[in-house]
Amino acid sequence: MSATRSRWSWLESPVIPVLVLLVSLCLHPLVMAQGVDGFRMIDLRVYVAGPLHLGDGMLYSFLTPKEDLPFTYPPFAAMVFWPLAQLPFAAAAVIWQVLSVILVACSLYLTLRLLGKTGPGGHWAAPLVRGVVLFGTAVALWVEPVxxxxxxxQINLLLMTVLLLGAVATKDWVAGVTVGLTAGIKLIPAVTGLFYLLSRRFSAVAAAVATFVATGLLALLVVPDLTGRYFTELIFEPERTGVVAAVRNQSLRGAIDRLAGEDSTVLWAVAVVGVIVLGILAAVGSLRAGDRLAAFLAVQFIGLEISPISWNHHWVWVLPLVLWCWCGPRRAERAVQWLAGSWAVVTLAFLMPLLAAQEARTWGAGEPLALWVRLLGAVYPVLGIATLVVLLTVGRRAVAAATQVPATA
Known part of the structure; x- marks a missing residue:
């Protein structure tokens, strides 16, 4: 504790973290606006257009005017976005951007809660917590997924914050509701139920299932045809969200298809089983070591790996992971330090825009992707697997060390 304070004492300053955040907030839109995708908010346009088609039955048929993007979420998501759709797009965009900044800060704070640094029983002073959250938010704006x-x-920060809120909740029904609601909006957060299952919090699992079913029943009541079509047909068509082999798809499926040069369903299925087993072992080991955040992250990384589509912006879970690496219970481990450094380099290097630009050139010329693009294009799933390995290794080491102390005594 004292070592952390002496090393990072500047974070407790009432001025420095605020100034860093203000500079980052000013520079971020200026720099990002120069990029190809800079603040076009193409996904937000889908969100606000979707609710307008709930009544005409065109929810899954319409395309946004300029980008030709479809609505790919469950009908319940369109119902959630309905209030935002009533605003002029400029107003909705400003609100969404401001909300996203707040969500980054909230997710970092909730991560510190899970680590026991703040909140009930927390042992970090309030100035240090404030400084870490503010400085972390400033840096997070430049991390690739964010x-x-x-x-x-995109909606990723909102989903992550809601799930972290459930993770710090003391009541199981609250935790379960957060899983059910986020799964009702975007299916993949349902994997979080595995964390509560492994934690033997069965009432949280039951609440998650009940809430998810309730979102489906509500959608079925409001738009029965659209709901039936989504859950019987569209849910099995991941390509509706984009090209599975596109380099921005950083799922295990995307990486394997790119490396193989073709659709490799069997190889992907085998890899999925391996990742699920590895992730469960990592989560169980972390729980036995008393590291709830590590177990929670292991489950989230399972979801990122096994989903057919995990765009680079889905990997916002790197934020709590790096914070765990920096100030978690295993921060002294060399493997944990290397893991944090690797994720920092990869996510701060503007790698994905480079690969996407090269991909566009080769596809435009009708040529296959270069080997270096395919290899670098697998960096997130490879690092994701490395993350699970590290979590498993340090968790087991912690359990072994804990059992050796009583035996020696």
């Missing part, structure tokens, strides 16, 4: 979430007007 950057693109802002550029596209």
């Amino acid at each position: 950057r693109t979430t802002f550029n596209y007007g």
Whole structure:
């Protein structure tokens, strides 16, 4: 504790973290606007257009005017976005951007809660918590998944914050409701139920299932045809969200298809089983070591890996992971330090825009992707697997160390 304070004492300043955040907030839109996707908020346009087609039955048929993007979420999501759709797009965009900044800060704070640094029983002083949250928010704006979430007007930060809120909740029904609601909006957060299942919090699992079913029943009541079509047909068509082999798809499926040069369903299925087993072992080991955040992250990384589509902006879970690496219970481990450094380099290097630009050139010329593009294009899923390996290793080491102390005594 004292070592952390002496090393990072400047974070407790009432001025420095605020100034850093203000500079970052000013520079971020200026720099991002120069990019290809800079603040076009193409996904937000889909969100606000979707609710307008709930009544005419065109929810899954319409395309946004300029980008030709479809609505790919469950009908319940369109109902959630309805209030935002009543505003002029400029107003909705400003609100969404401001909300996204707040959500970054909230997610960092909730991560510190899970680490026991703040909140009930927390042992960090309030100035240090404030400084870490403010400085962390300033840096997070430049991390690739967060950057693109802002550029596209994506919903990832909202889903992550809600799930973290459930993770720090003391009541199981609250935790379960957060899983059910987020899964009702975008299916993949349902994987979070695995964390509560492994934690033997069965009432949270039951609440998650009940809430998710309730979102489906509500949608079925309001738009029965659209709901039936989504859950019987569209849910099995991941290509509706984009080209699976596109380099921005940083799922295991996307990486394997690019490396193989073709659709490799069997290889992907085998890899999925391996990742699920590895992730469960990592989560169980972390829980036995008393590291709830590590277990929670292991489950989230399972979801990122096994989903057919995990765009680079889906990987916002890198934020709590790096914070765990920096101030978590295993921060002294060399593997944890290397993991944090690797994710920092990859996500701050503007790698994805470079690969996407090269991909566009080769596809435009009718040529296959270069080997270096395919290899670098697998960096997120490879690092994701490395993350699960590290979580498993340090968790087991912590359990072994804890059992050796009583035996020696």
